Amino acid sequence: MGLLDSLDLTKQIEEKSEYKEKLQKYQLELLMLQRKLLESRLNVMMVFEGPDAAGKGGVIKRFNEHLDPRHIRVYSTVKPTNEELRHHYLWRFWTKTPGQGEIAIFDRSWYGRVLVERVEGFATKTEWKRAYEEINQWEKTMVDNGTILLKFYLQITKEEQLIRFKKREEDPYKRWKINDEDWRNREKWALHNEAAEEMFEKTSPGHAPWHLVEGNFKWHARVKVLRQIAKTMTLALG
Numbered sequence: 001m002g003l004l005d006s007l008d009l010t011k012q013i014e015e016k017s018e019y020k021e022k023l024q025k026y027q028l029e030l031l032m033l034q035r036k037l038l039e040s041r042l043n044v045m046m047v048f049e050g051p052d053a054a055g056k057g058g059v060i061k062r063f064n065e066h067l068d069p070r071h072i073r074v075y076s077t078v079k080p081t082n083e084e085l086r087h088h089y090l091w092r093f094w095t096k097t098p099g100q101g102e103i104a105i106f107d108r109s110w111y112g113r114v115l116v117e118r119v120e121g122f123a124t125k126t127e128w129k130r131a132y133e134e135i136n137q138w139e140k141t142m143v144d145n146g147t148i149l150l151k152f153y154l155q156i157t158k159e160e161q162l163i164r165f166k167k168r169e170e171d172p173y174k175r176w177k178i179n180d181e182d183w184r185n186r187e188k189w190a191l192h193n194e195a196a197e198e199m200f201e202k203t204s205p206g207h208a209p210w211h212l213v214e215g216n217f218k219w220h221a222r223v224k225v226l227r228q229i230a231k232t233m234t235l236a237l238g
Helices: 016-038 056-064 116-120 125-144 158-170 180-186 189-202 218-237
Strands: 043-049 072-076 103-107 147-155 210-214
Touching: 016 056, 016 218, 043 056, 056 072, 056 103, 056 147, 056 218, 116 125, 116 189, 125 147, 125 189, 147 218, 158 180, 180 189, 189 210, 210 218
Parallel strands: 043 103, 043 147, 072 103, 147 210
Antiparallel strands: none
């Protein structure tokens, strides 16, 4: 049994009032921590990975909701440009690293090399196998240089993903979030999980561990992520 199989995806917060109370608690705590971060020589980088419609965007939105937006950048990682393809695949992420006191959030990230690029054949076996060590070394460099690095993987069931896909297609405000590629990815669900399991095994050192989040219930996922961010930043900032 892999780590994804061991997740209890039935975890949830039953009452909306409980959710709102916990959300506001951590949002206020994070606002205070952001003020502390701005006075420090540190910065924060966050990575969000997981299946399509796992709730990554919703978590990021709640994290940012009451923070000072001038010091936060959110990057949605898509297909590399021709300019980016001329460089090592980590180059386009080097150029987006935050300065002192700043926060950078990556909605999908350099882990695409060992996830989607591996599954879809965009990277050769030699390239994606080599990437584990390349990523570990790069992240160690960032952490040693003052980066607070948080990595989250949101997981949902294939059945829950289907429900969310259909809701997106029916909602004119969310229809832009769904396309043919999302449907095609479902056909390789097992391969994506296999790639994720190996990623957890090979890229979760003590200074940059993966945090797996049960995503079937969005309220639970949002609170769990914000709580972990607050805990990690508190320890780093003293």
